[in-house]
Amino acid sequence: MRIVHTPDAPTHAGPVPQAVEAGGWNFVSALFGGHPHKREIPGDARAEAHQLFDNLAAILAACDAELSDVVRVGIVMRDLQHDRPVFNEVWVERFGEHRPARATIESPAFGRSGEQARFMIEAAAYRG
Numbered sequence: 723m724r725i726v727h728t729p730d731a732p733t734h735a736g737p738v739p740q741a742v743e744a745g746g747w748n749f750v751s752a753l754f755g756g757h758p759h760k761r762e763i764p765g766d767a768r769a770e771a772h773q774l775f776d777n778l779a780a781i782l783a784a785c786d787a788e789l790s791d792v793v794r795v796g797i798v799m800r801d802l803q804h805d806r807p808v809f810n811e812v813w814v815e816r817f818g819e820h821r822p823a824r825a826t827i828e829s830p831a832f833g834r835s836g837e838q839a840r841f842m843i844e845a846a847a848y849r850g
Contacts, residue, residue, distance in 0.1 A: 730780035732756045735834065740781050746850035748785040753777055754839045763839050767805050771812035774841055779816075782847055791847040792822040798842040802828035805840050 726741040727733070732754060733740065741750045755774035756763050764770045775789075782788055799805050806826070822845075833839040 726781065726784050728780050728784035729758070730784075731758050731777040732761055741785055743785055746848055748782065748787050748791070748847040748849065750778060750781050750843075750845040750847070753781070753843050753845070754833060754837070755841055756837070756839070761837075763837050767808045767840055768812060770840055771809050772816075774843065775812060775816040778843065778845060782845075785847065785849070787847045787849050789817055790820050791849050792817075792820070792845050793848050794846045795822055795824045796844045797824060797826040798829050798832050799826060800828070800830055800832070800838070800840050802826065809841060
């Protein structure tokens with residue numbers, strides 16, 4: 723197993739790697755739409771979703787992978803009914819015709835205190 727890190731995506735406060743690689747699989751840990759260095763969450767849902775995908779792409783690049791290698795995404799949304807439409811639009815913009823499996827749940831409490839992130843994802847990509 724190899725721990726993956728890139729300065730081009732936010733890091734975790736605790737003992738959580740950005741991703742791990744094992745046997746051609748890349749597993750991206752809980753990821754938010756915060757700026758990689760400032761950690762600020764954009765005030766707009768669309769901007770936050772785009773930053774989230776920028777962060778995911780940066781971590782995947784550090785794994786020598788890309789969005790087209792993603793096979794599954796787990797998503798947590800703070801307000802599913804309100805934010806899902808814009809998230810889905812950004813999903814299609816970023817993944818194009820590629821359609822990884824996904825599951826979405828709603829939770830009002832996740833992330834760092836005070837950040838108020840709308841979205842959190844984890845992803846699995848395969849480069850066999």
